[in-house]
Amino acid sequence: NAGVMQNPRHLVRRRGQEARLRCSPVKGHSHVYWYRQLPEEGLKFMVYLQKENIIDESGMPKERFSAEFPKEGPSILRIQQVVRGDSAAYFCASSPGLGQGGTYEQYFGPGTRLTVT
Amino acid sequence: EDKVVQSPLSLVVHEGDTVTLNCSYEVTNFRSLLWYKQEKKAPTFLFMLTSSGIEKKSGRLSSILDKKELFSILNITATQTGDSAVYLCAGRPNTGNQFYFGTGTSLTVIP
Numbered sequence: 001n002a003g004v005m006q007n008p009r010h011l012v013r014r015r016g017q018e019a020r021l022r023c024s025p026v027k028g029h030s031h032v033y034w035y036r037q038l039p040e041e042g043l044k045f046m047v048y049l050q051k052e053n054i055i056d057e058s059g060m061p062k063e064r065f066s067a068e069f070p071k072e073g074p075s076i077l078r079i080q081q082v083v084r085g086d087s088a089a090y091f092c093a094s095s096p097g098l099g100q101g102g103t104y105e106q107y108f109g110p111g112t113r114l115t116v117t
Numbered sequence: 118e119d120k121v122v123q124s125p126l127s128l129v130v131h132e133g134d135t136v137t138l139n140c141s142y143e144v145t146n147f148r149s150l151l152w153y154k155q156e157k158k159a160p161t162f163l164f165m166l167t168s169s170g171i172e173k174k175s176g177r178l179s180s181i182l183d184k185k186e187l188f189s190i191l192n193i194t195a196t197q198t199g200d201s202a203v204y205l206c207a208g209r210p211n212t213g214n215q216f217y218f219g220t221g222t223s224l225t226v227i228p
Binding site: 004033035042043044045091106107108109110111 | 121153159160161162205207216217218219220221
């Protein structure tokens with residue numbers, strides 16, 4: 001019964017390169033959330049996706065960042081032309097959906113630590 | 118603007134001490150508050166609180182929510198070094214999909 005899987009666990013990119021972060025949700029979960037955790041800061045919501053749909057991307061930077069959750073395969077968070085300020089831990093979480101009475105929780109993956117040099 | 122504030126930011130205690138971590142929230146159309154423990158990896162779920170005044174308990178950890186005063190506390194009794202972690206709380210609104218996280222309380226338990 002695998003939990004949320006993220007890869008790679010560590011990613012080093014030079015400024016200007018692209019970073020692709022992958023998230024495989026818990027089997028049967030159709031909702032995926034991406035969060036960013038900067039040093040000394042809390043988890044910041046970025047985007048919420050269901051299969052093939054972006055539901056809420058209000059936390060995503062307007063440029064260079066994009067996310068998808070295709071019908072088949074993992075969810076991908078893509079950062080183009082990375083800058084040093086993108087260095088952070090990126091966490092993915094999945095849930096089975098909006099439960100009745102707020103009884104569901106999000107299950108987090110181990111995170112991807114992105115370092116931009 | 119919705120926000121969650123945790124205090125203290127950090128705490129150092131000796132094994133066996135009891136600690137109380139605070140979380141205050143301002144979340145529009147509040148639905149529930151969640152507590153997570155984060156070590157050097159992803160946050161792991163501790164509690165979800167939706168009703169005021171009902172204590173949730175798991176071993177040495179317990180938590181309660183006050184929806185009138187808009188805060189929650191997480192208590193840890195007889196602390197152990199394994200309790201050292203960052204404890205996050207998050208507020209969830211009834212509508213929308215964001216969980217609003219606080220910056221966490223860093224707890225260090227020394228032997």
